[in-house]
Amino acid sequence: MFRNTRVLPGFAPTLGFTLLYLSLIVLIPLSATVVKSAGLGLEGFWQVITSPRVMASYRLTFGASLLAASINAVFGLLVAWVLVRYPFPGKRVVDALVDLPFALPTSVAGIALSSLYADQGWMGAGFAALGIKITYTPLGVVVALTFIGLPFVVRTLQPVLEDFEAELEEAAASLGASRWQTFWWVIFPTLLPGLLTGFALAFARAVGEYGSVIFIAGNIPMVSEITPLLIITRLEEYDYAGATALAVSMLVVSFSLLLIINGLQRWSQLSRL
Amino acid sequence: MSSTLTSHIRTEPTWIRIILTMLALLFLIGFLFMPLLLVFSQALDKGLAAYFKALLEPNALAAIRLTLLTAAIAVPANLLFGISAAWCIAKFEFPGKSLLLTLIDLPFSVSPVVSGLIYVLLFGAQGWFGPWLQEHDIKLIFAVPGIVLATVFITFPFVARELIPLMQAQGSEEEEAAIMLGASGWQTFWRVTLPNVRWGLLYGVVLCNARAMGEFGAVSVVSGHIRGLTNTIPLHVEILYNEYNSTAAFAVASLLALLALITLAAKSLLEWQLHRQAQSRAND
Amino acid sequence: MSIEIKQIEKSFGRFKALKSIDFAVESGELIALLGPSGCGKTTLLRIIAGLETPDKGCILFHGEDATDRHVRDRNVGFVFQHYALFRHMTVFENIAFGLRVRPRSQRPPEAALRRKVHDLLNLVQLDWLADRYPPQLSGGQRQRIALARALAIEPKVLLLDEPFGALDARVRKDLRRWLRRLHDELHVTSVFVTHDQEEALEVADRVVVLNEGRIEQIGTPESVYDHPASPFVYQFLGDVNLFHGRVHEGEAQIGDARIIWPEQSPQDSAVFYVRPHEIDITRTAESTAAIAACISDIRTLGATVRIELERSDGQGLVEAELARDQFSTLALTKGEVVYLQPRRLKLFSTVAETTGQ
Numbered sequence: 001m002f003r004n005t006r007v008l009p010g011f012a013p014t015l016g017f018t019l020l021y022l023s024l025i026v027l028i029p030l031s032a033t034v035v036k037s038a039g040l041g042l043e044g045f046w047q048v049i050t051s052p053r054v055m056a057s058y059r060l061t062f063g064a065s066l067l068a069a070s071i072n073a074v075f076g077l078l079v080a081w082v083l084v085r086y087p088f089p090g091k092r093v094v095d096a097l098v099d100l101p102f103a104l105p106t107s108v109a110g111i112a113l114s115s116l117y118a119d120q121g122w123m124g125a126g127f128a129a130l131g132i133k134i135t136y137t138p139l140g141v142v143v144a145l146t147f148i149g150l151p152f153v154v155r156t157l158q159p160v161l162e163d164f165e166a167e168l169e170e171a172a173a174s175l176g177a178s179r180w181q182t183f184w185w186v187i188f189p190t191l192l193p194g195l196l197t198g199f200a201l202a203f204a205r206a207v208g209e210y211g212s213v214i215f216i217a218g219n220i221p222m223v224s225e226i227t228p229l230l231i232i233t234r235l236e237e238y239d240y241a242g243a244t245a246l247a248v249s250m251l252v253v254s255f256s257l258l259l260i261i262n263g264l265q266r267w268s269q270l271s272r273l
Numbered sequence: 274m275s276s277t278l279t280s281h282i283r284t285e286p287t288w289i290r291i292i293l294t295m296l297a298l299l300f301l302i303g304f305l306f307m308p309l310l311l312v313f314s315q316a317l318d319k320g321l322a323a324y325f326k327a328l329l330e331p332n333a334l335a336a337i338r339l340t341l342l343t344a345a346i347a348v349p350a351n352l353l354f355g356i357s358a359a360w361c362i363a364k365f366e367f368p369g370k371s372l373l374l375t376l377i378d379l380p381f382s383v384s385p386v387v388s389g390l391i392y393v394l395l396f397g398a399q400g401w402f403g404p405w406l407q408e409h410d411i412k413l414i415f416a417v418p419g420i421v422l423a424t425v426f427i428t429f430p431f432v433a434r435e436l437i438p439l440m441q442a443q444g445s446e447e448e449e450a451a452i453m454l455g456a457s458g459w460q461t462f463w464r465v466t467l468p469n470v471r472w473g474l475l476y477g478v479v480l481c482n483a484r485a486m487g488e489f490g491a492v493s494v495v496s497g498h499i500r501g502l503t504n505t506i507p508l509h510v511e512i513l514y515n516e517y518n519s520t521a522a523f524a525v526a527s528l529l530a531l532l533a534l535i536t537l538a539a540k541s542l543l544e545w546q547l548h549r550q551a552q553s554r555a556n557d
Numbered sequence: 558m559s560i561e562i563k564q565i566e567k568s569f570g571r572f573k574a575l576k577s578i579d580f581a582v583e584s585g586e587l588i589a590l591l592g593p594s595g596c597g598k599t600t601l602l603r604i605i606a607g608l609e610t611p612d613k614g615c616i617l618f619h620g621e622d623a624t625d626r627h628v629r630d631r632n633v634g635f636v637f638q639h640y641a642l643f644r645h646m647t648v649f650e651n652i653a654f655g656l657r658v659r660p661r662s663q664r665p666p667e668a669a670l671r672r673k674v675h676d677l678l679n680l681v682q683l684d685w686l687a688d689r690y691p692p693q694l695s696g697g698q699r700q701r702i703a704l705a706r707a708l709a710i711e712p713k714v715l716l717l718d719e720p721f722g723a724l725d726a727r728v729r730k731d732l733r734r735w736l737r738r739l740h741d742e743l744h745v746t747s748v749f750v751t752h753d754q755e756e757a758l759e760v761a762d763r764v765v766v767l768n769e770g771r772i773e774q775i776g777t778p779e780s781v782y783d784h785p786a787s788p789f790v791y792q793f794l795g796d797v798n799l800f801h802g803r804v805h806e807g808e809a810q811i812g813d814a815r816i817i818w819p820e821q822s823p824q825d826s827a828v829f830y831v832r833p834h835e836i837d838i839t840r841t842a843e844s845t846a847a848i849a850a851c852i853s854d855i856r857t858l859g860a861t862v863r864i865e866l867e868r869s870d871g872q873g874l875v876e877a878e879l880a881r882d883q884f885s886t887l888a889l890t891k892g893e894v895v896y897l898q899p900r901r902l903k904l905f906s907t908v909a910e911t912t913g914q
Contacts, residue, residue, distance in 0.1 A: 007608050007628055008448055009458035014361040018373070021354045025426055026379055029391040032401055036394050075300045082297040086290050094298070096541040100305050102480075103533035103540075105487025106385075107507040108526040111514045112308035115315060122307060147304050169283050179285055208384025211489035211507070215514065228386040232494060235390065240399050247387045258382040262375065446641035449608055453628050453635045454655035454710055464658070468645040553644075553692050 030251070037248040040241050048245040057227040060138055064226075065206035068145035073199045076153025077191070083154070084161040098155070101148045106211025113144055114215040136218025141226065144212040149202030156198035160191055160268075193268030200264055204257040208250065312530045315523035327513075327521035328528070335501040336509040336525070339417065343492075343505060344485040347424040351481055355432025356474075360462075363440035364448070374437070380429040389423045389494025396422075415497030420505065423491040428481045435477035439470055439547075443554075472550060476543040483536040487529055558619045558713040558746050559584045560605065565614035567600055574600045576770045578614070585744040587737070589751055589761035593793065597770040598750045599638075599718055605748060606716050607631050618714070634707030634745075636717040640699045642691035648702050649687040652677055655710040677705040680739070697728040704736075708743075717749035721756060733760050754794045758782060766790050788905050791830050798836070798875050800829040800848075800899075809902065812870040815845040816902065830903040833878040837898040838864070838887065847896035850875055855891055857881070869894065 037045060048054065082088075083095055101109065117124040117134040124134055134140050164187065172182040210228040217224045225233075227250060234243035284290065317324055327333060358377060362370060380388065394400050396413040406413060413419045447469065451461040467474075489507040496503045498512065506529055513522035560582040567575040574597045582588050590598040603609040605616060607628035615624040623631060643651050650657075652674045656665055665673065678684040681701040691699060700720060707715060720736065721729045737760050740747055751757050757764045758778040766773040766781060766789075774786040785791040802811035803825050809818035811829065839847065850866035853874070857863075862884040866875045875897060879887070889895065 007452055008364050008445060008461070010462075011361055011365045011367075014357040015365075015367070018354065018358040018361055021357075022373075022376060025422075025429060026376065029395050029426070030379070030383075032395050033387075033391045036401075075297070078293060079297045079301065082294050085284065086294050088294055088298075092541070094301065096537050097305055097309075098301070099537055099540065100309065100533060103483050103487075103536045104309075105489055105507045105510075105529045105533070107489040107510045108312060108487075108529045108533075109308060111510065111522055111526060112312050115519070116308055116311050122311065123303060143304075147308070150304060166283055204382055208382075208387070209490075210384065210386045211493075215511075228384050228490065231386050231390060235393065235494065238399075240394065240397075243390060244394060247384075247390050250384055250387055254382045254384065254387075258375070258378070261382075446637050446639065447643055449628075450635065450637060450641040450706075451643075451654065451658070453606065453608075453633060454658065454706070455629055456654070456658035457629075460658045464654070465643055468643075556692075 033244060033251070034248055037241075037244045040245055044241070045245050045248075048242050049249045053221055053225070054227070054230060054246065056222045057225050057230045060141060060224065061207055061227045064138060064141040064145055065203050067142050068149055068206050069199050069203040071142075071146050072149045072153050072202045073195060076150065076198055076202075077157060077195060080154045080157035080161055084158060099151050101150050106148065106209070107215075109147055110144065110212040110215035113147060113212065114140075117143055117216065135216050136220070136224065138217075138224055140216035140218070141213055141224060144216050145206040145209060148209055148212050149206050152201040152205065153195065153198030156194045156201070156268075157191055160194045164190060190271070193264065193271050197261065197264040197268050200257060200261045204254065204261065207253060207257070309530060312523055312526050315519060316527040318523070319520045323520055324524045324527075327524035330521075332501045332504065333509060333521075333525055336504045336506045337528075339420070339503070340486050340505045340507075342417070343421050343424050344482055346421050347428055347485045348478060348482050350425055351428055352432050352474075352478060354429070355436050355477060358433045359436035359440050359470075360466075362437050364445050377430050377433050380426050385427060385488065385490025386494055388426050389491035392419055392422050392426075392495055414495055415499070416503060419495035420492050420503060423495045424485050424488055427488050427491050428484045431481035431484065432474070432477035435473050435480070436470060439473040440466070442551075443469055472543055472546045476540065476547065479536055479539045479543065483532065486532060559617075560714060560746060560748070561617035561620075562601075562605065563615050563617065565601070565604060565611045565616070567597075567604065567609065567611050573770055575604075575611070578770075578772060580765060580772065580775055582746055582748060584619075584746055587740045587747045587749075587760065587762045589749055589757035589764045590767060591751055591754060591757040591764050591793075592767035592773075594752055595769075596767040598752075598767050601767070602716055602718055602748060602750045605714075606633050606635050608635075632710065632713050634710065634712030634715045636700075636703045636707050636715070636720055638719040638722055640691075640703040642699055642703060642706070644691045647688050647690055648678070648683070648694070649674055651691070651702060652706045652709050654706065673709065677709055680708070681705045695728075696724045697732055700724065700732060704739075708745075712745065715745045715747040717747065719751060720749050721751070721753070729756070736760060758794070766793065768793070785903070788828075788830065791903060791905075796833050796876065796878075798831045798833060800831060800902075801826065801872065802829060803827055804904070809904075812848055812868065812872055814848045816899070817846075820904075824904075827904055829899070830905070831899045831901065833863070833876045834861075835900045836875070836877040837900060838877055838879065838889065839896045839898065840887075842896045843898070847898050848875075849894060850897055852889060852891050852893050852895060855889065864889065866895070866897065 040048065079098065083091065083098075114135055115121050117127070117140060119125065119128040119133065119135070121135075127134055132139070134143060168186055169182055172186045177185065208228060210226070210232075213226055214229055217226065217229075219225050219229055227246060231243050231246045231250075234240075234246065285293075358373075361367075362373065393414050396402050396406060396419065398407065398414075400414075413422070447465050448461050451465045452458075456464065486505075487507055488505075489511070492505055493508060493511070496505070496508055498504060498508060500512070504512065506525060510522050510526045510529070513519075513525060562578055562580055562582075565575055565578040566573075578597075578601060590601060592598045600609060604611050607623075607626065611624065615622050617623065618626075618631070643654065646654070653670055656670050656673065659665075664670075675684060675687070678687055681704060683698060683701055683705075686694065686698060686702070691702070694702065704717075704720075721732055724732065733756055749760070758781075761778060763775060763777055764781050765775050768789050774781055774790050776784075781790065782794055785794060791797060800811045802809060803823070804810075804818055804820065804827050805823050807818060809816040809827070809829065842849070849869035851869060852864055853867045854865040855862065856865075860881055862879050862881060864877045864879065864884075866877060867873075868875060877897065
């Protein structure tokens with residue numbers, strides 16, 4: 001019930017070690033980056049992060065991430081629903097494999113997706129016949145980002161669906177609601193916080209993704225070049241200031257997303273009480 | 274109560290169920306099963322001999338060694354951190370706790386490329402400590418220490434974020450009982466706390482290890498891609514692939530895919546254990 | 558060992574959990590801390606144990622100040638409300654824990670340790686469960702194992718937090734008698750916390766009634782029950798009827814009834830407390846002290862019968878309790894008008910008590 005710092009030992013050393021380790025590994029390097037970018041001056045900083053090539057990379061990175069997260073929101077809901085509600089053979093294996101994008105190293109995912117969706121690939125050949133090119137186009141970026149964001153929506157919705165009270169649905173049915181009305185008015189509102197959280201998590205992961213994208217994207221400047229790759233390009237050109245400025249702009253986005261996600265998670269916890 | 278379909282009221286007509294299940298499976302096949310299958314099929318495309326040749330080639334072996342070394346440092350370091358953070362956060366009340374929790378999660382939200390970059394900016398030739406390190410002839414970036422550092426950063430939260438909620442849910446009564454019976458702090462930790470969180474701990478370690486061995490973006494920035502010296506397995510895959518040595522690339526990739534499958538299996542097993550443990554607690 | 562609690566105060570943030578608590582526990586005594594949830598009883602117990610630190614005041618063990626002594630050195634046995642058994646250890650290992658964690662020099666040899674654990678298991682009559690794990694035990698068994706574990710370190714003081722709180726009604730009754738017998742055998746100074754007045758009255762030598770962080774009354778079960786010091790204690794210890802009336806010219810007036818009330822100071826609005834089983838029911842008004850009422854409901858509860866009556870003067874409902882025999886002799890029926898005569902009335906604030914005529 002109440003905690004007491006006197007009874008259990010080890011508060012000071014564990015907190016001390018935690019803070020020290022956190023500072024050394026995370027906080028100091030991150031703030032060093034921010035401080036370093038300040039050396040550029042506001043105008044220089046602004047120039048770097050708004051140059052046409054950078055703007056094009058933003059458009060691609062955020063656009064593709066948004067699209068991929070939306071695909072994941074729709075199909076993630078579908079997959080979570082099917083996994084929780086419908087029995088089918090091999091369900092446990094399928095359920096375990098949903099986490100593959102978390103476990104598979106991104107470079108492996110990158111080369112696999114790139115070969116799979118190439119014009120002669122198993123999947124790509126079919127799309128090529130329809131005149132749709134996937135590899136080395138922005139579409140390829142969307143494919144890679146959909147892959148890596150896939151588990152988020154499924155895994156945030158699954159527990160909500162599992163805990164969903166049968167009585168609510170039965171009550172709705174007894175009041176004369178059709179199955180679709182029950183879903184739309186009773187079930188879906190309960191899922192919404194989790195759905196948005198999963199969407200935001202998938203989006204945040206997609207924005208920063210590098211490994212799985214670079215193999216399939218083709219990395220053509222102004223067309224299929226994502227912002228993380230541009231940072232590496234700057235670094236290879238020994239343009240440290242430029243790389244830092246881009247990194248800081250991405251950090252700002254990541255932290256804003258982190259705050260939004262924290263808020264969403266608090267909301268979904270509240271609505272599950 | 275959970276997934277059992279107790280009444281027809283709670284489910285859809287059969288044809289809708291079949292269509293929805295098919296759609297979901299099709300999506301998963303296109304995005305999950307096919308890529309996985311493709312890795313193994315491409316790896317074995319030119320036969321077993323070519324497969325093992327790619328794996329036993331000296332540069333591949335060096336990459337495997339470096340990956341194992343990196344994980345062997347990063348995982349225990351983050352394990353120690355995770356236990357320490359979980360102890361002070363779950364067992365004590367102090368101001369600023371929720372801020373600390375957010376900061377621990379921070380590395381998850383940072384792009385892998387940026388995660389590598391921050392160490393380059395600190396320890397690289399042009400970095401804050403660059404001149405000092407050069408004077409003393411210490412090389413961190415484009416060398417093994419940089420790879421380890423970036424990996425530690427990337428896998429930083431894994432153990433802590435598994436342990437903290439678990440230890441919070443278990444409360445402190447058993448620890449208090451142990452202390453009242455005369456146990457010291459260490460005795461309490463080893464004999465009471467650790468056995469209670471062992472599955473969660475292992476779960477965190479498994480995930481942490483998978484990521485440590487598979488990290489690509491962050492390591493790519495700090496590695497310098499020196500064959501046989503600073504290449505981890507994921508980086509080796511990239512080099513082989515970019516040299517159009519597709520079979521070798523997929524052969525080496527299949528190792529990582531295998532690791533991923535083992536990780537998933539261990540994860541499912543541990544989740545089942547954790548679920549059982551939580552249920553037996555809830556039933557008390 | 559005696560325990561003295563002196564001027565203890567404790568706040569959690571702005572909430573005052575305990576306000577200057579002051580009492581003493583004699584050596585060998587069994588004391589109940591009784592009160593509703595949130596009254597501070599568990600906090601007080603945890604302060605005695607050393608699990609919580611008081612903001613003010615001190616705790617003396619055997620005359621020595623123990624306020625700053627670490628829990629480990631207090632030699633206190635503590636039984637947690639939810640037992641806090643180590644779930645990954647067998648029952649045997651749970652009980653042996655306190656002996657195994659001693660410094661090497663004080664640790665008993667294995668054979669002596671086994672003997673001691675089995676003695677304790679015999680004491681709680683559960684020797685056959687030695688190799689089981691806590692999740693395999695019933696609530697009552699866990700409770701007794703938790704007690705055996707606490708006794709293993711030969712505590713000078715035994716503290717129990719809601720020891721029967723999580724048990725079924727039947728097991729509860731058996732266990733509390735068993736605990737009382739065990740205490741008579743061991744004579745360890747014991748303090749237990751409960752919100753159940755029956756439990757406190759049945760088991761304890763003395764009862765400390767707490768409310769909103771204050772002590773309302775301390776005394777033996779009989780004195781607390783028979784002479785409650787405040788309306789709170791009266792109401793907390795049993796069911797109660799309230800009669801509104803006044804005290805005037807040596808009479809208590811409730812509606813039309815007049816009851817002799819020797820207390821001099823007149824009161825225009827007084828509240829009289831009467832327990833349901835301290836009300837007599839008669840068919841005819843035998844004196845001016847009777848209150849007319851109509852029976853609205855009759856419920857038989859085993860050996861007693863509860864009768865709900867509506868007062869004829871419209872002043873609300875009254876509950877009376879009769880023994881089964883008495884009820885069948887009277888042969889009361891629903892809808893009948895009868896007369897109520899309180900045998901004992903309690904009036905607070907004027908500190909007067911009298912028996913009806």
